[in-house]
Amino acid sequence: MDRSPVPLRQFVLKVHSRCDLACDHCYVYEHADTSWRGRPRAVPDEVLVRTADRIAEHAAAHGTAAVHVVLHGGEPLLAGPARLRRAAEELHRALDGVCALDLRIHTNGVLLDERFLDLFAEFGVKVGISLDGDRTANDRHRRFADGRSSHPHVLRAVGLLRRPRYRHLFAGLLCTVDVRNDPAAVHDALAELDPPRVDYLLPHATWEQPPPRPGGGTPYADWLLAVLDRWDGQGRPFPVRVFDSVERTLRGGSSLTESLGLEPSDLVVVETDGTLEQADSLKTAFDGAPATGLDVFSHTFDEASRHPGMLARTQGLDGLAAECRACPVVRSCGGGLYAHRYRAGSGFANPSVYCGDLMQLITGIRDRLAAAPVPSPPQPGPPVLPEAHLDELAAGFGGAEAVRSLARAQLGIVRELLAAVRQRSADLSADRSAPAAAAWELLTALDSDAPDALDAVLAHPYTRAWAVRCLEGAAGADAGGLAEVAAAAALRAGRDEPVRVPVRGGAVRLPTLGRVLVGGDGGEAVVSGGPDGFTVAAGGAVLRIGRDDPPGDRWHPVRRLAAPGWTVALEDTDPYRDGHQWPVAGRLPDGEAEAWRAGLAEAWELIGRELPRYAPGLSAGLSTVTPLEAPAGQDVSAAVRQAFGAVGIARPGRADVLALLLVHEFQHVKLGAVLDLADLHDPEDTRLHYAPWREDPRPLEGLLQGTYAHIAVADFWRVRRHTARGAAAAEAEVHFARWRRHTAEAVEVLAGSGSLTPLGMRFAEGMRATVAPWLEEPVAPEAARGARLAAQRHREAWQARAAAGS
Known part of the structure; x- marks a missing residue:
């Protein structure tokens, strides 16, 4: 092709x-x-x-x-x-x-x-x-x-x-x-x-x-x-x-x-x-x-x-020799470097001259990954996060391995949640042949035979969001999600078992893959894998979807951006993506999806170029961007505690703003995962605190979240004042002067609250060590003055609202 x-x-x-x-x-x-x-x-x-x-x-x-x-x-x-x-x-x-x-x-x-x-x-x-x-x-x-x-x-x-x-x-x-x-x-x-x-x-x-x-x-x-x-x-x-x-x-x-x-x-x-x-x-x-x-x-x-x-x-897979296309490691090998395939008489239509070496290298790495010890699921008591990783994250950054350790712990949490959902469904239903029970058997088999395929679906941010809602008895979330997870994992693993899945709002949900519109509302569909794709049978009709079929009226695959060093899903299909504080966008038209791709690629370039200490962790942990709707003229973004790896953003008009929103929200994602593993503060402290980035007073955990996120905000403007030009550079310097001061002050409020645990104090010390040197960096007098005035106006307005509400 x-x-x-x-x-x-x-x-x-x-x-x-x-x-x-x-x-x-x-x-x-x-x-x-x-x-x-x-x-x-x-x-x-x-x-x-x-x-x-x-x-x-x-x-x-x-x-x-x-x-x-x-x-x-x-x-x-x-x-x-x-x-x-x-x-x-x-x-x-x-x-x-x-x-x-x-x-x-x-x-x-x-x-x-x-x-x-x-x-x-x-x-x-x-x-x-x-x-x-x-x-x-x-x-x-x-x-x-x-x-x-x-x-x-x-x-x-x-x-x-x-x-x-x-x-x-x-x-x-x-x-x-x-x-x-x-x-x-x-x-x-x-x-x-x-x-x-x-x-x-x-x-x-x-x-x-x-x-x-x-x-x-x-x-x-x-x-x-x-x-x-x-x-x-x-x-x-x-x-x-x-x-x-x-x-x-x-x-x-x-x-x-x-x-x-x-x-x-x-x-x-x-x-x-x-x-x-x-x-x-x-x-x-x-x-x-x-x-x-x-x-x-x-x-x-x-x-x-x-x-x-x-x-x-x-030409991708289509451009390779038949021997390569049939090879089990072709998606990693890719046929090797194009030049290394040359042979007189057949040109470049050959496997690489390093074919055997590439096979041995890829399978050797695969086997080492499979044999690597898998951390146990988080247990009550001391945190499972290694101290070195905690310190990296406390500084506001966190390299790829530190973020991967968070992701591995999240995988353990999701497995426990799925087990709880299964137990709840078994307790509520005496019918052991129900879809949830059959799905659980398939999940158990996949966990043994195709753990990577299963883990890919369990790591989907909205798998945890569904499980938590299901356990809370929220409307629209039920144990049928087990079948959806099983079906998606089976398709990823190349299995051909038919799986009965619920039809929700006229669609079949296949987490990490997309959705299939089958019409109607309620009832079931049967999803079956095959060598070239899969089928969905519902309402007496069978829809066939090829492995490489483009999006269509009924097939809405999850779109993915593959940029150098980062692969991210643009998730506009999963119904459980709606936990952000702003409304989620519907299925994006092709033109808007392309604008997202271009914007994310440019934002990623900027992050790698100007914020390289954030890029490895973001690459390792930010798997999903969910488009949001926003009021006209506003840049909005959000993160959900129960959806590790995802951020929600309304696409801004500028790539630098998108880069800022990505690093800002991913700070919340990282800290939420840390809080799943370690107690950083006393949850009984109900005092409220002034936060210069909010209109409302914040509890201690809210202040901690905001402070941590604004380390990235201050750092972004710290760099942009040197890389932007003209009025944009002057504006960036005002922002830097303001947010470094506010972030440093918030760190001191946290440290002096008396409600941080020893680990929480260690975390605060890490934030302080990052922010304190920024206070010594010179800024133009007019920038310092603009920052003071903005801060003063915000605090005065906050105090006026507080007085009016008292």
Whole structure:
């Protein structure tokens, strides 16, 4: 099945076509393609200007939220500071007011010095460094032409990036695997440099030029799995893209790299002469393999996206060889990197030359995940949250593993709630053949045979919301929800058992999957899985829904956004999503859903770029965004204590506001999960307190929730005052001055309340340690004055209302 061209979002801009090293594994100079020989050494002005304008044209035409541009080579630093400045200036000029720019440079680090880093700090250019491990490992390939080692030069470059002044520019390390190197020694050498991320890359190879396999077998998988075990044993001190990508795809999420997963490629290369090429990795296949025959002077990026070679890398499962399509790990593997599939005679219609290694790697990671100890469900008494995670969260942030620990505990809570629902239904019904009883038997079987599929449905935020309502006897919530959970889990697991489910409001609810409109109200439908999809039988009719069927009048699948590092559901189908304080939106029209996708993608870009301490936790724990309705002109959002992983938002008109609402509400989600595990305050304290973010006085827990959420609010404005422009920057500084003060004061009210438990005091200390230094940051006098006036007006109005009500 052919697909429409994918808008391009990743642009590799070659600024220099030569290199100061002679790495023997380099795909540009040492593999099949020789096109570099006829190109200008340094990119000329006219190519920079035209490229920047073409990128802006393409982004504007497709409503792109952000583009990623990598300055590359050869060795890009050979272009010199003046040429790199010109490149950054042209890109910022062209994209100003069009979309966000994520600008990076990939270098061997040999020439990196403070001149370059000061330039990169001025334009926000993130720096990735190639380093293959310790000196022994690095010197196997990365040497100067005369044989000298490059290792000390690279260590010096990384040392500069680790300085506080430049640390925010450090994007990570890229390491090409050589299985002759000791995996533990390589990993330890990289870990010692405290990188923000590490990419382990398979050396480029094809079926015509296969990779070395000393001893046979799957040495690349064995090498990477040894690194995985080392990384795990160290507590995963930094992200590793290949491992994170496999784990994400095994859980049904998106990959973080084009070498894994089924996401379409959206990358194009601009050479120093302005010609457009496909991914550089294709240079390893045959001479001229990346060529398109296009250039930035005569062709648009839309034309590039329609090139047959570009389209071939956007076909997902349909673009793979039959052997790959039938493979059980294809959704994680994705056929491997496109270039690695090449064989003379059959082109790229083959499995990867690393097929066996990828299978071994993915199944090895899957088996390790399955064997990992599962925490017991929360029990009364001491909190099950590890102290280190509690401290991370108390500071207002919380990394991916800390948030995952909250999610695992939530899964235990939901399991207990389901058991309570089952017990309640058994107590109320003597009919053991009722749908709830049959569903419970299927759930028990799935828990044994397909636990990942079941956990995916139990982790759906509104599964807990339904269970709590059911136990409370709320209208519309009953034990039939067990059948809905069972049906959805069975479909996810590929099971074909028919499941009797209730029909509610004319629809069949399949949590995490969507809803099917069958008409009528009340009664039952039968959901049955199959190899290509599923069927729903109701009212004498059978509706067949294919695995890849698009949304229709009767099939409303849950829409999902897969952004780099984050997969989120746009939930507008589940009837139990209505617990937010604002009305929920109905099923979104396609145009509004697309606006949501674009807005969330742009907001996520902003969070990753400007609020990187919040992004890992949000990626790990925020699975669902529920669209809300809002009064005209108001930005509204909400979180529900009984729906971990979900926030409700009325889509604002600006991506920065959406980013603020996401981080703000996710603070409530995190803290609610902490409060499920740990007593932070005395629930008998019924005093009410002034909260500068509310019109009404708040109980202690409400003040705690608001304070914690406003750490993110204050931090958002703290950063935006530097990244926004003009009047927006001045407005952000006023907001920062106001909310840092209010948040700090609220922390002191909590700490001095006398009602915090020892853990609560520890939590308050963590918040104080984050907020207190912000009070020392200078702000403009007019911003400080504006903040004081806003605070004064709010308190006076609050006092007037309190006096009128007394």
